[in-house]
Amino acid sequence: MTFEPKIVGILCNWCSYTGADLAGTARKKYLPNVRIVRVMCSGRVEPTFILKAFEQGADGVLVCGCHPGDCHYQDGNKKTARRMPLLKKMLAQFGIEDERVRLEWVSASEGDRFAAIVNEMTEQVRKLGPFSGNGGAANG
Amino acid sequence: MEPKIGVYICHCGSNIAGIVDCSKVTEFARSLPNVAVARDYKYMCSDPGQNLIKEDIKKLGLNRVVVASCSPRMHEPTFRRACQDAGLNQYLFEMANIREQCSWVHLDKDMATEKAKALVSAAVHRVALHEPLETKEVAMNPCTLVIGGGVAGIQAALEIADSGHKVYLLEKEPSIGGHMAMFDKTFPTLDCAACILTPKMTSVGQNRNIELLAYSELVELSGYIGNFKAKIRKKARYINAVKCTGCGRCSELCPTSLPNEFDCGLGQRKAIYISSPYAVPNKAIIDAKNCRHIKGLADGKDICRLCQKGIEKKGMPGCEADAIDFNQKDEIIEIEIGNIIVATGFQQFDPAKIYQLGYGRLNNVVTGLEFERLTNASGPTGGKVLLKDGSEPKSIAILHCIGSRDTNYHKYCSRVCCMYSLKFAHLLREKLPEASVYQLYIDMRCAGSGYEEFYERLQEEGVNFIRGKAGEVTDLTETPEEKGKLMVMVEDTLVRRKRRLPVDMVILSCALEPRPDTEQLARILTLSRKADGFFLEKHPKLDPVATTTDGVYVVGCCQSPKDIPDTVAQASAAAARVLALISMGKVEIEAAIAFIDEEKCSGCKICLDLCPYKAISFDEAKKVSRVNEALCKGCGTCVAACPSGAIKGRHFTTEEIMAEIEGVLA
Numbered sequence: 001m002t003f004e005p006k007i008v009g010i011l012c013n014w015c016s017y018t019g020a021d022l023a024g025t026a027r028k029k030y031l032p033n034v035r036i037v038r039v040m041c042s043g044r045v046e047p048t049f050i051l052k053a054f055e056q057g058a059d060g061v062l063v064c065g066c067h068p069g070d071c072h073y074q075d076g077n078k079k080t081a082r083r084m085p086l087l088k089k090m091l092a093q094f095g096i097e098d099e100r101v102r103l104e105w106v107s108a109s110e111g112d113r114f115a116a117i118v119n120e121m122t123e124q125v126r127k128l129g130p131f132s133g134n135g136g137a138a139n140g
Numbered sequence: 141m142e143p144k145i146g147v148y149i150c151h152c153g154s155n156i157a158g159i160v161d162c163s164k165v166t167e168f169a170r171s172l173p174n175v176a177v178a179r180d181y182k183y184m185c186s187d188p189g190q191n192l193i194k195e196d197i198k199k200l201g202l203n204r205v206v207v208a209s210c211s212p213r214m215h216e217p218t219f220r221r222a223c224q225d226a227g228l229n230q231y232l233f234e235m236a237n238i239r240e241q242c243s244w245v246h247l248d249k250d251m252a253t254e255k256a257k258a259l260v261s262a263a264v265h266r267v268a269l270h271e272p273l274e275t276k277e278v279a280m281n282p283c284t285l286v287i288g289g290g291v292a293g294i295q296a297a298l299e300i301a302d303s304g305h306k307v308y309l310l311e312k313e314p315s316i317g318g319h320m321a322m323f324d325k326t327f328p329t330l331d332c333a334a335c336i337l338t339p340k341m342t343s344v345g346q347n348r349n350i351e352l353l354a355y356s357e358l359v360e361l362s363g364y365i366g367n368f369k370a371k372i373r374k375k376a377r378y379i380n381a382v383k384c385t386g387c388g389r390c391s392e393l394c395p396t397s398l399p400n401e402f403d404c405g406l407g408q409r410k411a412i413y414i415s416s417p418y419a420v421p422n423k424a425i426i427d428a429k430n431c432r433h434i435k436g437l438a439d440g441k442d443i444c445r446l447c448q449k450g451i452e453k454k455g456m457p458g459c460e461a462d463a464i465d466f467n468q469k470d471e472i473i474e475i476e477i478g479n480i481i482v483a484t485g486f487q488q489f490d491p492a493k494i495y496q497l498g499y500g501r502l503n504n505v506v507t508g509l510e511f512e513r514l515t516n517a518s519g520p521t522g523g524k525v526l527l528k529d530g531s532e533p534k535s536i537a538i539l540h541c542i543g544s545r546d547t548n549y550h551k552y553c554s555r556v557c558c559m560y561s562l563k564f565a566h567l568l569r570e571k572l573p574e575a576s577v578y579q580l581y582i583d584m585r586c587a588g589s590g591y592e593e594f595y596e597r598l599q600e601e602g603v604n605f606i607r608g609k610a611g612e613v614t615d616l617t618e619t620p621e622e623k624g625k626l627m628v629m630v631e632d633t634l635v636r637r638k639r640r641l642p643v644d645m646v647i648l649s650c651a652l653e654p655r656p657d658t659e660q661l662a663r664i665l666t667l668s669r670k671a672d673g674f675f676l677e678k679h680p681k682l683d684p685v686a687t688t689t690d691g692v693y694v695v696g697c698c699q700s701p702k703d704i705p706d707t708v709a710q711a712s713a714a715a716a717r718v719l720a721l722i723s724m725g726k727v728e729i730e731a732a733i734a735f736i737d738e739e740k741c742s743g744c745k746i747c748l749d750l751c752p753y754k755a756i757s758f759d760e761a762k763k764v765s766r767v768n769e770a771l772c773k774g775c776g777t778c779v780a781a782c783p784s785g786a787i788k789g790r791h792f793t794t795e796e797i798m799a800e801i802e803g804v805l806a
Contacts, residue, residue: 004251008801014688015668021211024240032251035258035804036241038212039792040732044776052798056805072666072688073754073775083780108688109671115245 005059005125009034009118014072016064016106016114023111030115031122034062041065042103043076047087050101051094061098062117067105077105099124100131102127111115120130143174143268146202147260148193150184150209152239157182159243160256165208176200179651188203190222197226204270206263208256226411229272229781231731231791236263258804263457265803269796273731278770280366281478285310287358287661290318292483292696292711293702294340299715301349305722308475309344310372311354315419317341318485320403322509324516324523326704327563328594334418334518341420354421359472361664363751364773365691366478366727376468378412378426378434383463386422388414390447390459398430400520404510407520412447412464417518424463433466477726479718480693482675483711484661486697488653489543489550497542497648498613502626503528505613505646508560515567525571525645526641533644535576537628538564539610543651545582550651552672555700557649558585562594564647565603578641579605580630588703606641607634613646652701665692685714691727693717732791733772734779738764740786747778747787 011017017038023030039045042065050061063084065077084103091101102121106114147169151157162180169178176197181189184207196202196244205228207219212235220230236259246252282305286297289311297309309316320326322339323333344350353372360371394410402409402416409415411430414422428434445466450458458464471540488509491499498505504527506514517523527533544554558581565577584605586595599605611630618640625642630640654673662669666674666689675694678686685693693714696707721727736747736756744762747756755771756778758764767787779789 006805008804018213018668018688021237021240022215024211024242024244027244029247030245032246032248032255033240033253035262036237037262037797037800037804039776039797040789041775041777044780044789044792044797046780046794048794049797049801053801053805056802058801058805069663070668072668073773073777074666076752076775076777079750079777108668108676121432 002005003126003129005033005130006057006123007034007060007062007121008053008058009036009062009064010042010045010135011036011038011106012072012077013038013040015066015070015108016042018108019064019106019110019114022109023115026111026128028111028115030118033122034118041071041073041076042080043071043073047083047084047090050087052092054096054100054131057066059131060102060121060127062121063101063103064106064114064117065103067107096131097128099128109130141203143204144176144200144202145267146173146193146200146203147172147175147178147264148184148189148205148208149178149180149238149260150189150207151180151182152209152530153182154211156239156243159246159249159252160238161249161253164253165238165256165260169260169264169643172261173270174204175264176202185215185218190218191218194226195220195310197223197228197329203228204267206236206260206267207233208238208260208263210239211237211241231273232267232270234263234267234270236260257540258760258806261806262800262804265806266796266800269793269799270791273790275728275731276769277726278366278729280721280725280727281368281476282306282478283308283475283477284481284718285368285477286473286481286483287368288342288483288485288696288698289313289316289352289354290483290485290696291320291337291340292485293318293481294337294344295708296481296483296695296715297713298340298343298347299712300718301347303481303719305349305719307350308477309350309352310356310358311352312357314377314415314423314425315357315421316352316354317416317418317420319509320419322404323414323512325563325567327559328588328590330563330566331681338418341418345420345422352421355425358661358664361480364729364770367770368477368480368691370475370477370480372473372475372773374471374473376470377423378428378464378466378468379424380463380465381421381423383461385461385463386414386419386424387461388424389456390424390464393446393451393456394456395433395444395446396430398427402465403513403520404507406510406513406701426464426466437466440560479721480665481711481714481718482661482665482667482691482694482698483696484655484658484698486652486701487654487655490574491542491648491650493549494542496612497539497610498615498626498646500649501749502613502615504533504626504644505648508557508564508647508649511564511647514679515564515571521599525568527644532572533575535578535643536568536645536647537578537580537610537641537643538647538649539628540581540649541581541609542648543653550653550672552701553583553585554651556701556703556802558595559588559591559703561647561649562586562598565598566601569601576604578606578643580606580608580610580628582607582609588705606630606632606639608632617642652697653699658698665689667692667694670700674698685710685717691721729770730774732789733769733774734767734776735788735790736765736767737786737788738762740784741765742747742784742786744783746781746783750777750781752777
């Protein structure tokens with residue numbers, strides 16, 4: 001049986017969540033592995049949310065916000081972008097592969113793009129195998 | 141109090157139930173912690189569906205509710221209201237999106253059902269931690285800002301002003317009127333555009349409730365619905381608008397001639413001028429870049445000033461009203477408003493981008509807007525359709541879909557071009573009955589009241605319809621008969637034959653596209669844009685004038701290309717929305733905002749710089765930060781950054797989000 005990764009998607013309300021809704025309204029089909037959690041702004045995403053997801057058994061985490069300059073709250077997404085490199089450093093120390101966490105910009109009109117990102121990331125994480133919490137050494 | 145949760149799974153007809161096994165999800169929901177009841181129903185948003193929730197709250201004493209159905213962006217307000225009707229605080233509700241983000245996007249029924257279970261589990265875990273919140277009411281400022289003084293902005297401004305409320309009408313050009321003021325006739329009734337628009341323009345100028353801010357731009361916006369503050373730059377006209385009588389003498393005296401924007405550069409204006417014959421406000425303006433005196437001032441020279449001094453020799457006095465002020469500067473003013481209507485319109489696609497059509501290279505290839513001016517009695521030719529050499533064209537080709545329905549430029553249909561092309565054909569048949577008129581179209585799209593009838597009428601008026609998109613316009617001729625003509629290459633797809641069409645004039649029916657400043661304005665107003673660049677409305681069908689920013693509405697062609705009737709209807713709709721809010725006199729503001737626990741706050745001030753709304757202030761006495769609830773918009777950036785965990789993002793608390801993540805993976 002193929003490995004079906006569990007990916008948590010943390011999406012901002014105004015651009016990305018709306019973009020994901022648009023994919024639905026347009027009946028754009030994509031893989032069912034990403035489960036979406038809504039926050040008002042990607043700037044609300046705390047690094048601990050991502051660690052929590054891995055602790056609870058996620059194989060990947062996708063964070064989506066508005067494109068730079070389009071943030072509903074002016075520049076919350078820039079703060080997210082600034083926090084990401086720090087977080088990635090920390091993830092490495094926890095033994096979480098870089099490819100398991102992605103930050104993407106998806107606008108409210110980019111339903112197609114959201115679907116493409118989900119498919120791409122699902123395949124990427126599928127290749128990495130299940131997250132084992134031991135640095136990925138045993139791959140599950 | 142122990143959470144007692146009711147979970148309701150919606151079938152949405154077959155929209156959800158067709159892919160997701162709703163009874164399995166319901167069965168699963170019953171097994172989740174704190175769930176007292178779980179039911180599935182065909183349409184949860186219907187009255188009987190909502191009554192299920194209300195009755196359960198009353199009979200079973202539920203204190204939390206989860207509905208798994210469509211997107212919360214669709215029906216969260218509906219179900220929140222249902223909870224409130226049954227006496228439950230609206231924030232003790234949570235929604236799981238199993239339609240837009242599940243059943244509509246997946247094909248595998250088992251996997252979709254599993255995903256739906258996970259989403260329901262997330263909502264159940266989250267809602268258990270929800271706290272009741274109280275929304276606050278703030279006063280609604282009854283003043284409105286309308287941005288853009290085309291027909292959309294004029295209509296909206298007049299409707300609001302006529303109900304006795306103050307409107308600021310902002311227009312970046314020297315006069316209101318927009319594109320419609322440039323048109324000759326309007327389809328399909330052939331009313332003269334100026335005849336129906338200028339009375340409205342005059343009303344704007346005379347209406348006591350409208351403060352017209354012409355030649356001005358929005359530079360900054362702060363605040364929120366009911367209480368916006370806008371900074372506006374009133375650009376220097378170099379004319380004292382109070383003193384100027386609009387007599388136009390200054391223009392007669394000015395020695396500098398320039399292409400006239402109002403005539404698409406086909407006619408001339410002076411460096412001091414009145415922008416159009418029906419300008420409102422009817423005040424002169426100086427084009428500072430081209431005024432000899434203002435340019436001279438930069439070099440410390442005092443030259444020209446003929447408009448001010450007059451020419452004594454010829455007995456022509458200068459400005460008698462003493463209205464000219466060469467030292468005028470841009471001015472920034474600040475206004476307070478409750479609502480904003482955006483009516484910034486469109487720009488015409490630049491056909492020079494399509495090199496093979498010859499625009500800008502070949503004489504007598506004109507755009508639709510240029511033709512409007514050529515055929516307009518107030519235009520550069522006095523309404524005579526003339527070629528560059530001053531003669532009348534004997535044959536004219538009208539080329540549809542220039543920049544529209546074209547994957548290289550704009551995929552969308554601009555909606556008005558078929559109809560205005562028909563209008564042009566009619567005007568040409570009327571003015572030049574001997575001339576041959578060709579329409580080169582892909583499809584004729586004539587949907588609208590009286591539109592199809594107009595199309596039929598044109599077919600009877602002797603216009604030649606050729607089904608095919610023109611590929612090229614060239615002056616390379618092959619035969620003596622073709623000499624001096626413009627050759628239009630087209631494949632007539634009805635007879636499957638390539639044709640070379642010799643004509644004297646080519647009219648390009650260009651697309652309507654977003655204005656170049658749309659992006660900048662979107663940022664100032666925090667609006668979203670569609671893939672095609674136009675402003676995004678809140679809902680394409682059910683909320684077509686509102687936006688994701690409460691208190692900001694979009695109308696007319698800045699939202700999507702549309703004709704005048706639709707534009708006016710949308711403007712009236714937005715005016716009605718604004719008036720409804722004004723008559724309420726108050727507005728509820730979001731309760732899901734940040735709160736700082738002063739006990740935990742270490743006074744590090746990190747949050748102060750992060751807040752995009754300057755909603756956090758520092759209490760120097762207590763050495764703690766504090767949130768101004770009216771300014772906070774609940775983005776949560778400060779919550780994520782607080783190193784002491786002292787800031788709580790209400791309704792998006794760390795615990796709630798953690799519980800949701802736990803639930804979605806359970």
